[in-house]
Amino acid sequence: MSEAAPKPEELVQINYDPPRRDWRNAHVDYRKGTFCYSAAAKNLRYLDLPNPRDWQPFDKNWKLPPNWREIILQGMKERLQKFRSFRLFMDICVRCGACADKCHFFLGSADPKNMPVLRAELFRSVYRRYFTLSGRIFRGLAGGRELTEDVLKEWFYYFYQCTECRRCSVFCPFGIDTAEITMMVRELLNLVGVNTNWVLEPAANCFRTGNHLGIQPHGFKDSIDFAVDELEEITGIRVEAPINRKGAEILFVVPSADYFGTPHYYTLLGYLMLFHEIGLDYTFSAYASEGGNFGLFSSHEMMKRLNAKIYAEAKRLGVKWILGGECGHMWRVVHQYMDTLNGPADFLEEPVSPITGTHFENARATRMVHICEFTADLIHNHKLKLDPRRNDHWKLTYHDSCNPARAMGLLEEPRYILRNVSNQFYEMPENTIREQTFCCGSGAGLGTDENIEMRLRGGLPRANAVKYVRDKHGVNLLTCICAIDKATLPTALEYWTPGVEVGGIHELVGNALVMKGEQERTTDLRGEPLHQKEAAVHA
Numbered sequence: 001m002s003e004a005a006p007k008p009e010e011l012v013q014i015n016y017d018p019p020r021r022d023w024r025n026a027h028v029d030y031r032k033g034t035f036c037y038s039a040a041a042k043n044l045r046y047l048d049l050p051n052p053r054d055w056q057p058f059d060k061n062w063k064l065p066p067n068w069r070e071i072i073l074q075g076m077k078e079r080l081q082k083f084r085s086f087r088l089f090m091d092i093c094v095r096c097g098a099c100a101d102k103c104h105f106f107l108g109s110a111d112p113k114n115m116p117v118l119r120a121e122l123f124r125s126v127y128r129r130y131f132t133l134s135g136r137i138f139r140g141l142a143g144g145r146e147l148t149e150d151v152l153k154e155w156f157y158y159f160y161q162c163t164e165c166r167r168c169s170v171f172c173p174f175g176i177d178t179a180e181i182t183m184m185v186r187e188l189l190n191l192v193g194v195n196t197n198w199v200l201e202p203a204a205n206c207f208r209t210g211n212h213l214g215i216q217p218h219g220f221k222d223s224i225d226f227a228v229d230e231l232e233e234i235t236g237i238r239v240e241a242p243i244n245r246k247g248a249e250i251l252f253v254v255p256s257a258d259y260f261g262t263p264h265y266y267t268l269l270g271y272l273m274l275f276h277e278i279g280l281d282y283t284f285s286a287y288a289s290e291g292g293n294f295g296l297f298s299s300h301e302m303m304k305r306l307n308a309k310i311y312a313e314a315k316r317l318g319v320k321w322i323l324g325g326e327c328g329h330m331w332r333v334v335h336q337y338m339d340t341l342n343g344p345a346d347f348l349e350e351p352v353s354p355i356t357g358t359h360f361e362n363a364r365a366t367r368m369v370h371i372c373e374f375t376a377d378l379i380h381n382h383k384l385k386l387d388p389r390r391n392d393h394w395k396l397t398y399h400d401s402c403n404p405a406r407a408m409g410l411l412e413e414p415r416y417i418l419r420n421v422s423n424q425f426y427e428m429p430e431n432t433i434r435e436q437t438f439c440c441g442s443g444a445g446l447g448t449d450e451n452i453e454m455r456l457r458g459g460l461p462r463a464n465a466v467k468y469v470r471d472k473h474g475v476n477l478l479t480c481i482c483a484i485d486k487a488t489l490p491t492a493l494e495y496w497t498p499g500v501e502v503g504g505i506h507e508l509v510g511n512a513l514v515m516k517g518e519q520e521r522t523t524d525l526r527g528e529p530l531h532q533k534e535a536a537v538h539a
């Protein structure tokens with residue numbers, strides 16, 4: 001845990017009294033633990049982005065280009081013409097306040113500038129000043145603000161305290177999506193070289209090697225081979241895990257954390273077992289070795305560039321369609337932007353399960369199916385032999401990861417799978433799940449150690465709901481289907497709700513899956529010993 005994180009009993013003292021300071025005062029105190037470090041110049045150079053240099057947010061001089069204001073205003077003008085939603089979101093907010101208390105960062109920090117309505121107003125006030133008639137004439141009297149260096153620094157602070165989770169948009173009567181406003185501001189900041197390393201380093205790595213971690217093809221193969229060896233020890237079965245196999249029916253894409261981090265890795269083991277058991281004709285790609293897309297957190301252009309590799313690999317390998325693993329923002333990009341940015345993917349076929357014959361009509365445009373849709377369909381059609389007692393050491397709940405839940409409506413399939421692979425599943429309170437799910441507090445590139453205080457503050461509402469089911473039902477596992485959740489929720493839970501671990505759904509599928517010819521299981525996929533009665537249930 002970072003030294004910058006106060007103790008939970010201190011951090012939970014949150015004072016919601018409004019501050020006396022006028023909100024238009026843009027000065028920001030860049031306090032340790034509440035912001036992310038700037039992007040290293042080498043990463044900007046690699047991505048061909050403007051103004052690479054050494055600087056940090058706590059420096060007085062950000063070394064902006066001399067004409068930075070003109071660049072931003074010109075950028076706004078161009079985007080107001082290009083994105084109709086952008087202009088709409090600038091114009092239609094009536095400040096009703098329905099979104100005000102819906103953001104986890106406001107709930108965890110009580111900073112009014114973390115209310116979605118005020119976060120947007122930090123930007124909207126500049127829009128009003130320069131792009132509306134009343135603002136140009138009456139300026140401050142019409143709610144306009146000058147674009148000063150302090151305002152730019154304030155944007156950087158607060159638009160990197162938004163995880164683009166879209167919870168606020170669920171409650172807005174006009175459907176204003178503050179996440180899209182955040183995306184637009186970050187895109188503008190990028191024009192003058194104001195960006196964070198935690199976003200741009202993964203993007204640069206992805207550009208170079210195909211994945212966020214910068215793992216090269218042989219490293220990718222080593223990781224997959226290691227998983228195959230380990231599975232043989234657990235099950236006695238040697239599975240195949242093809243990479244770059246031309247002519248396979250399906251390209252399978254996962255977030256890189258699945259083959260390089262825990263608890264993600266156990267999810268990978270589950271996929272490999274499942275595919276072996278049903279005899280799936282698939283391949284990984286050593287270049288499309290990352291589903292995640294940090295372009296979503298920097299600019300539309302970056303998002304497009306990174307997403308393109310998945311479809312380029314599908315074309316090169318000659319597959320029919322794409323299956324995607326447990327990832328968050330990969331699915332946001334694919335479902336909300338891919339078709340406009342990189343589509344249409346009409347060189348692929350409409351996905352059909354080779355095992356059940358189910359047509360995934362919902363994936364007709366993207367030609368990409370979520371692993372939970374795929375597995376739920378297998379279970380529904382009785383194609384898997386499952387013994388949920390092998391997961392009896394877990395009392396579990398399900399965290400709807402923001403992007404699969406709100407961006408693609410994947411609400412029932414994960415629950416359907418969980419109810420079939422486990423016996424003890426408990427829901428968190430209704431206003432914290434499904435479309436209203438609370439963010440982990442570390443998405444959209446905020447999951448850095450230097451930002452630990454804000455991460456913990458943002459993670460408080462989620463952890464509080466987990467605490468409810470831990471205390472009421474003895475829940476000891478939080479399941480989720482997003483790589484960022486799996487990476488960051490363990491820290492938030494250890495801090496706020498100790499005693500609850502984090503895991504993926506396909507880890508539990510792998511535990512419960514009764515494979516033909518398997519040896520008696522003595523451990524689960526984490527290597528933890530199974531109780532005698534659980535180990536003895538295999539076919």
Ligand code: SF4
Pocket residue numbers: 102103104105114115116119161162163164165166167168169178179182439
């Ligand atoms: S998108 Fe999420 S993080 Fe951003 S303002 Fe809305 S609720 Fe807060």
Ligand code: SF4
Pocket residue numbers: 092093094095096097098099100116117171172173174175176
């Ligand atoms: S709910 Fe919508 S209209 Fe109301 S203040 Fe929030 S963004 Fe504006």
